[in-house]
Amino acid sequence: MARKTIALRIKRQDSPTSRSRWEEFSLPWQANMNVVSCLMEIRKHPVTRDGHATTPVHWEASCLEEVCGSCTMLVNGKPRQSCTALIDSLGDGPVTLEPLTKFPVVRDLQVDRSPMFDALKRVKAWIPIDGSYDLGPGPRLSPAEQEVSYAFSRCMTCGCCMEVCPQYNDKSDFMGPAPIAQVRLFNSHPTGRMNARERLEEIMGKGGLVDCGNAQLCVEACPKDIPLTEAFGELGRQTTLLWLQQLFGR
Amino acid sequence: MAAPRVAVVGGGLAGLMTTIKLAEAGVAVDLFSIVPVKRSNSVCAQGGINGAVNVKGENDSPEIHFADTCRGGDFLAHQPPVKGMCYAAPGVIHLFDRMGVTFNRTPEGLLDFRRFGGTLHHRTAFAGATTGQQLLYALDEQVRRHEAAGVVKKYEGWEFVGLVRDDNGRCVGLTALDLRSMKPCAFGVAAVVMATGGPGLMFGRSTNSIINSGSAAAAAYMDGADYGNGEFIQIHPTAIPGMDKLRLMSESARGEGGRVWVPKRAGDDRAPASIPDGERWYFLEEKYPKYKNLVPRDVASREIHHVCVDLGLGVGGDMAVYLDLTHVPRETLKRKLEGILEIYEKFTGDDPTTTPMKIYPAVHYSMGGLWVDYERTSDGFLNLASSRNQATNVPGLYAVGECEYQYHGANRLGANSLLSCVYAGQVAGPAVLACLGASKAAGETAASLLEASERKWTERFAELGKRDGPENPYRLADELGKVMLENVTIVRDNNKLRETDAKLLELTERWHKAGVLDQGTWANAPLSFLNQLWNMLHLARVVTLGALTRDESRGAHYKPEFPKRDDVNWLKTTVATFTPERPRLRYDSVDVSLYAPVERRYD
Numbered sequence: 002m003a004r005k006t007i008a009l010r011i012k013r014q015d016s017p018t019s020r021s022r023w024e025e026f027s028l029p030w031q032a033n034m035n036v037v038s039c040l041m042e043i044r045k046h047p048v049t050r051d052g053h054a055t056t057p058v059h060w061e062a063s064c065l066e067e068v069c070g071s072c073t074m075l076v077n078g079k080p081r082q083s084c085t086a087l088i089d090s091l092g093d094g095p096v097t098l099e100p101l102t103k104f105p106v107v108r109d110l111q112v113d114r115s116p117m118f119d120a121l122k123r124v125k126a127w128i129p130i131d132g133s134y135d136l137g138p139g140p141r142l143s144p145a146e147q148e149v150s151y152a153f154s155r156c157m158t159c160g161c162c163m164e165v166c167p168q169y170n171d172k173s174d175f176m177g178p179a180p181i182a183q184v185r186l187f188n189s190h191p192t193g194r195m196n197a198r199e200r201l202e203e204i205m206g207k208g209g210l211v212d213c214g215n216a217q218l219c220v221e222a223c224p225k226d227i228p229l230t231e232a233f234g235e236l237g238r239q240t241t242l243l244w245l246q247q248l249f250g251r
Numbered sequence: 252m253a254a255p256r257v258a259v260v261g262g263g264l265a266g267l268m269t270t271i272k273l274a275e276a277g278v279a280v281d282l283f284s285i286v287p288v289k290r291s292n293s294v295c296a297q298g299g300i301n302g303a304v305n306v307k308g309e310n311d312s313p314e315i316h317f318a319d320t321c322r323g324g325d326f327l328a329h330q331p332p333v334k335g336m337c338y339a340a341p342g343v344i345h346l347f348d349r350m351g352v353t354f355n356r357t358p359e360g361l362l363d364f365r366r367f368g369g370t371l372h373h374r375t376a377f378a379g380a381t382t383g384q385q386l387l388y389a390l391d392e393q394v395r396r397h398e399a400a401g402v403v404k405k406y407e408g409w410e411f412v413g414l415v416r417d418d419n420g421r422c423v424g425l426t427a428l429d430l431r432s433m434k435p436c437a438f439g440v441a442a443v444v445m446a447t448g449g450p451g452l453m454f455g456r457s458t459n460s461i462i463n464s465g466s467a468a469a470a471a472y473m474d475g476a477d478y479g480n481g482e483f484i485q486i487h488p489t490a491i492p493g494m495d496k497l498r499l500m501s502e503s504a505r506g507e508g509g510r511v512w513v514p515k516r517a518g519d520d521r522a523p524a525s526i527p528d529g530e531r532w533y534f535l536e537e538k539y540p541k542y543k544n545l546v547p548r549d550v551a552s553r554e555i556h557h558v559c560v561d562l563g564l565g566v567g568g569d570m571a572v573y574l575d576l577t578h579v580p581r582e583t584l585k586r587k588l589e590g591i592l593e594i595y596e597k598f599t600g601d602d603p604t605t606t607p608m609k610i611y612p613a614v615h616y617s618m619g620g621l622w623v624d625y626e627r628t629s630d631g632f633l634n635l636a637s638s639r640n641q642a643t644n645v646p647g648l649y650a651v652g653e654c655e656y657q658y659h660g661a662n663r664l665g666a667n668s669l670l671s672c673v674y675a676g677q678v679a680g681p682a683v684l685a686c687l688g689a690s691k692a693a694g695e696t697a698a699s700l701l702e703a704s705e706r707k708w709t710e711r712f713a714e715l716g717k718r719d720g721p722e723n724p725y726r727l728a729d730e731l732g733k734v735m736l737e738n739v740t741i742v743r744d745n746n747k748l749r750e751t752d753a754k755l756l757e758l759t760e761r762w763h764k765a766g767v768l769d770q771g772t773w774a775n776a777p778l779s780f781l782n783q784l785w786n787m788l789h790l791a792r793v794v795t796l797g798a799l800t801r802d803e804s805r806g807a808h809y810k811p812e813f814p815k816r817d818d819v820n821w822l823k824t825t826v827a828t829f830t831p832e833r834p835r836l837r838y839d840s841v842d843v844s845l846y847a848p849v850e851r852r853y854d
């Protein structure tokens with residue numbers, strides 16, 4: 002039987018430096034609600050469960066169809082997109098919302114994921130084309146190669162994999178699974194391959210591939226089923242090869 | 252004197268392409284975006300991007316693409332920019348291919364193409380069911396490369412709020428709000444390019460990202476930029492009804508063979524699979540034997556509306572029809588449509604490979620937008636050396652992408668938008684360069700102008716930040732969305748449009764009594780929303796009054812009182828100029844010199 006109300010426990014924090022606190026809300030249940038629609042209801046009636054006026058909860062969202070990566074948060078302790086977190090699939094108890102823990106809180110449920118974007122710069126996650134003018138068709142690719150690359154090109158920098166990775170934390174330099182997997186994407190492209198070495202060098206050093214403990218948790222957490230650890234295996238082979246080449250002075 | 256900088260506002264496909272063109276020419280760019288640019292609304296595009304590469308032996312050509320686009324838009328678009336776009340399209344697709352977009356391939360390793368609405372050719376390149384995401388990422392990566400090289404500086408988490416204009420009316424900068432510190436800051440630049448996307452939020456729920464408020468384009472309009480063809484709003488025939496958003500079911504579902512039907516008997520509550528073929532009404536196939544399920548969007552939306560509202564044949568008595576893919580081989584569905592079918596299943600719990608989807612039309616795209624100019628050559632293309640291309644009427648202010656009006660006339664064809672965004676960016680880059688070359692005298696923006704603008708906005712937000720009135724801005728926005736959705740979408744009636752305008756005036760009154768909900772000074776979203784809502788209300792009047800005035804039916808604009816297209820009186824661009832009382836409307840003639848208007852038929 003469907004429930005009549007939805008209870009929410011939300012971890013709130015006014016600014017990066019303030020202390021966090023919990024607030025509870027109770028909303029009338031409606032069909033097909035997701036976490037985002039609950040947060041939208043709260044801003045239309047910003048009142049806690051005990052009837053105290055409060056400010057609307059702050060969070061990030063944009064596409065509402067799990068393709069932009071914005072709305073990632075901990076829903077009942079699990080990192081996921083709040084737009085695809087359907088209330089009816091979350092059990093009968095209160096729904097707990099918290100910000101991701103591996104990134105600095107901006108406010109309430111919004112965190113600062115700029116380290117992920119910075120890492121993309123570091124690993125040179127792009128194809129260095131000569132220019133954006135018309136230079137004719139690109140290289141041919143088999144459908145099979147396309148399929149493999151497509152899987153990696155769907156990474157929406159959401160941060161779920163980073164959140165669960167035990168090696169990615171403020172005490173380590175590890176750049177985390179998502180940016181490393183992008184190296185796999187660019188190094189397999191016929192043009193991107195020409196600069197494979199530069200990217201490999203970035204992930205061979207400190208904070209790179211060697212820091213991965215191969216715990217596989219990232220793969221399980223990725224909402225887009227990106228084969229992260231397969232990529233690490235492949236990159237491991239590529240870096241070893243490069244290391245050997247360097248060792249023998251080539 | 253420091254080298255000139257250019258501001259690009261918006262990091263969707265259009266803004267990023269413009270940025271790349273400028274950065275490549277060595278011009279420093281300040282790139283503003285509410286969200287990290289990689290999360291822009293362009294990620295949502297599923298179906299694909301058009302270009303007549305002609306790989307299926309169908310004798311497709313840019314000229315046919317051009318004709319399809321003019322006709323699809325019911326001849327309301329100026330033809331030279333459309334022609335330029337269609338001829339450039341194959342090159343645009345090849346460019347993305349070189350950037351590493353994971354387009355689907357044929358067995359020979361060439362790009363694969365699918366069919367989309369409004370054409371009989373396989374002309375749409377696609378990357379799984381997330382083409383927009385893949386194209387956006389490709390440009391995001393290239394911009395990151397220019398950022399790493401120090402040519403582009405990103406301001407992500409900043410919201411454009413207004414233009415800075417000098418005494419001659421020239422745009423010499425902009426003011427943006429830092430969405431964390433909530434402090435407005437003015438930037439002096441040599442030119443500003445608006446690339447801020449569509450206004451879906453004006454209709455409450457739509458297929459758009461929820462950041463698509465249209466408020467930036469509205470702010471430019473209120474600062475003096477004209478707005479063109481505002482009344483043309485595309486309703487996509489197939490979306491998944493939802494509480495927070497109407498998620499799109501891409502046209503590619505029909506491109507891959509999806510069939511639209513309802514049970515012939517009203518209120519038939521059998522499971523769809525147990526309704527025999529003879530008791531199903533494939534109404535699009537019956538009425539449009541040539542294009543069948545792939546008629547243009549406005550036609551399909553009106554037919555679905557008619558079947559549900561006028562005939563009462565909606566599935567289970569609801570506002571819904573079936574979109575059926577259950578006959579398409581599973582392997583094809585997985586390979587070509589996986590992403591969108593996943594979305595359907597994620598949000599409804601039903602598996603579309605075994606159960607027909609339930610869908611209904613939803614607001615999807617604005618053909619209208621900031622008015623922009625162009626300069627044509629004698630053979631009907633754009634003169635790419637001209638500073639007039641993509642230029643608004645405000646000197647120094649440009650617009651590209653969904654926030655401008657130029658490429659789609661009265662109705663946009665599927666998969667032509669991504670193309671128009673990228674092409675406009677490719678055109679705007681050189682146009683801005685030409686503008687910089689011509690205005691060397693402009694020099695640096697006077698500090699006094701920047702200070703004045705910054706002061707104005709600081710005072711404005713300080714005042715808004717203290718509001719404690721009884722109205723809730725988000726509930727006001729709901730009311731706005733409701734009235735716009737009811738009266739200014741698929742079917743339009745002059746009395747209803749007059750009522751809508753009265754309602755908009757009432758909401759504008761009540762906006763003054765809205766509280767800010769949060770008086771804090773850090774990352775205060777309701778404060779920024781309160782300002783956006785003001786802009787949205789003004790833009791809604793442009794849409795509504797444009798619709799009220801246009802007494803004909805053309806493309807997405809349909810009035811049963813005036814069911815025919817009227818070229819004698821209305822083959823005209825609507826141009827709205829802001830005045831404090833109401834938008835002032837003017838009607839300009841359309842350049843249809845390359846393809847003389849014919850009746851638009853798809854049966």
Ligand SMILES: Cc1cc2nc3c(=O)[nH]c(=O)nc-3n(C[C@H](O)[C@H](O)[C@H](O)COP(=O)(O)OP(=O)(O)OC[C@H]3O[C@@H](n4cnc5c(N)ncnc54)[C@H](O)[C@@H]3O)c2cc1C
Binds near residue numbers: 261263266667
């Ligand atoms: C669900 C869906 C599916 C679609 N499928 C297709 C398809 O298959 N093929 C096709 O051709 N088209 C499709 N479209 C249409 C197409 O995706 C859009 O028209 C196009 O992506 C718009 O791109 P843009 O660059 O103009 O703007 P957007 O991608 O919307 O980007 C706007 C940018 O402006 C920024 N911005 C907005 N306001 C401000 C402000 N005040 N200050 C600073 N920055 C601001 C945003 O942060 C963002 O970066 C689809 C649209 C939707 C919604």
Ligand code: SF4
Binds near residue numbers: 167168216
């Ligand atoms: S395999 Fe484990 S350690 Fe390595 S990136 Fe994934 S979660 Fe982190």
Ligand code: SF4
Binds near residue numbers: 160
């Ligand atoms: S790899 Fe997966 S979990 Fe990690 S950021 Fe990308 S999409 Fe998110």
Ligand code: FES
Binds near residue numbers: 063065070
């Ligand atoms: S809002 Fe884009 S992933 Fe949820």
